[in-house]
Amino acid sequence: MNLFDVYPLNDVTIVKAKGSYVWDDKGEQYLDLYGGHAVISIGHTHPYWVKQIEEQLEKIAFYSNSVRIPLQQQLADKLGKISGKNDYQLFLCNSGAEANENALKMASFHNGRKKIIAFSKSFHGRTSLSVAVTDNKNYIAPVNETDNVIFLPFNDEEALESCFAKQGKEISSVIIEGIQGVGGINVAQESFLKKIRSLCDKHGAVYIADSVQCGFGRSGKFFSHDFAGVNADIYTMAKGMGNGFPVAGLIIAPHIKPKHFQLGTTFGGNQLACAAALAVCQVIEDEKLMGNAVMVGKYLRDELASIPQLRNVRGRGLMIGFDVPEDLKDLKKNLLWNQKTFTGESKPNIIRLLPSLALKRRDAEAFIESLKEEIAVLTGEEVSN
Numbered sequence: 001m002n003l004f005d006v007y008p009l010n011d012v013t014i015v016k017a018k019g020s021y022v023w024d025d026k027g028e029q030y031l032d033l034y035g036g037h038a039v040i041s042i043g044h045t046h047p048y049w050v051k052q053i054e055e056q057l058e059k060i061a062f063y064s065n066s067v068r069i070p071l072q073q074q075l076a077d078k079l080g081k082i083s084g085k086n087d088y089q090l091f092l093c094n095s096g097a098e099a100n101e102n103a104l105k106m107a108s109f110h111n112g113r114k115k116i117i118a119f120s121k122s123f124h125g126r127t128s129l130s131v132a133v134t135d136n137k138n139y140i141a142p143v144n145e146t147d148n149v150i151f152l153p154f155n156d157e158e159a160l161e162s163c164f165a166k167q168g169k170e171i172s173s174v175i176i177e178g179i180q181g182v183g184g185i186n187v188a189q190e191s192f193l194k195k196i197r198s199l200c201d202k203h204g205a206v207y208i209a210d211s212v213q214c215g216f217g218r219s220g221k222f223f224s225h226d227f228a229g230v231n232a233d234i235y236t237m238a239k240g241m242g243n244g245f246p247v248a249g250l251i252i253a254p255h256i257k258p259k260h261f262q263l264g265t266t267f268g269g270n271q272l273a274c275a276a277a278l279a280v281c282q283v284i285e286d287e288k289l290m291g292n293a294v295m296v297g298k299y300l301r302d303e304l305a306s307i308p309q310l311r312n313v314r315g316r317g318l319m320i321g322f323d324v325p326e327d328l329k330d331l332k333k334n335l336l337w338n339q340k341t342f343t344g345e346s347k348p349n350i351i352r353l354l355p356s357l358a359l360k361r362r363d364a365e366a367f368i369e370s371l372k373e374e375i376a377v378l379t380g381e382e383v384s385n
Helices: 047-059 070-083 096-111 128-132 157-167 190-203 224-228 271-286 289-305 331-339 361-379
Strands: 014-018 021-024 029-032 089-093 115-119 149-152 171-177 206-210 234-237 248-252 311-316 319-323 344-346 350-353
Touching: 029 361, 047 271, 070 089, 070 248, 070 271, 089 096, 096 128, 096 171, 096 206, 096 234, 096 248, 115 157, 149 157, 157 171, 157 190, 171 190, 190 206, 190 224, 271 289, 289 311, 289 319, 289 361, 331 361
Parallel strands: 115 149, 115 171, 171 206, 206 234
Antiparallel strands: 014 021, 021 029, 089 248, 234 248, 311 319, 319 350, 344 350
16 A cells, blocks of 8 residues: 655654654754744753653543543643733644634634635645635645635735724624635734734624644743733644643633533543643743844844845744845755755745744854855855854
């Protein structure tokens, strides 16, 4: 049997990982500044995380949500504390797509409406509703197509106000990434998020903060939406939540009331998943990783902005993007093969950096030097310090 060929693959086989580094089957070491799509939040194989999973595995790995699972409440308490959303409610699931799917459903259950506002260059997942609110026709099968989704320009307050003025009574929810990931590290303006909050309040719509990639401390705040100083009704989480173990969730404002059988999941919130997520939260707290994301992220953005060949350096914390001109289109590839450094991309020529929140300053410095070296090779110009 062949694997279903849907992923363009780099010809690298990773067999070992620790901290911000991975090693292939030939013993070659790579600096990981992509973290497997922003998944590695506290560093590969963090010893505390490994220990907590091992200890839980010796007790019980899984039983269904038909019984009490005290670890779920422990995780809810911990998330309430570190996110500052103590009065919210937690629903656990398995992936970012599932989290967004359930958030959109919950909003529709809450107000009985169908219309959803999403934004240009958005990515919210690949399940039916989550892909319907994703702005990429290549991902949307005919069965996913719906007239219930309204796409508006990102950060366009006038377009948002106009849409609500015309269709406010029909709009169930607004879903937005605080920082667009797949779309190219586009930061939602604080005034735009405040406008979403005020219009949702006025018209009875639900504000869904997709924090799958830009949450769990990556921006320097637990949720990047928090920079706007307003609360969303539902926050969705995944990616860095389990540091590689599949776990995701929604935290839901207290005014949205639960009802039996509205939501459900087989594997969500299982004992191993909760152990992994609790370990991540503890390490983020103990090692002050949100503060590290702020400091190392600022260093990287400042250094990148000083390189004249790069354009439009942007992001927050350790979620960083920059544009590269056509003559540097091979930069990502060359960083991987020549400098043994993994980075991400968005088409056509955007490089994305999504490293562990524990990335050390010295590793960031080494990356800047290797980046300058590859730019010099591609352009024939020295890059000034």
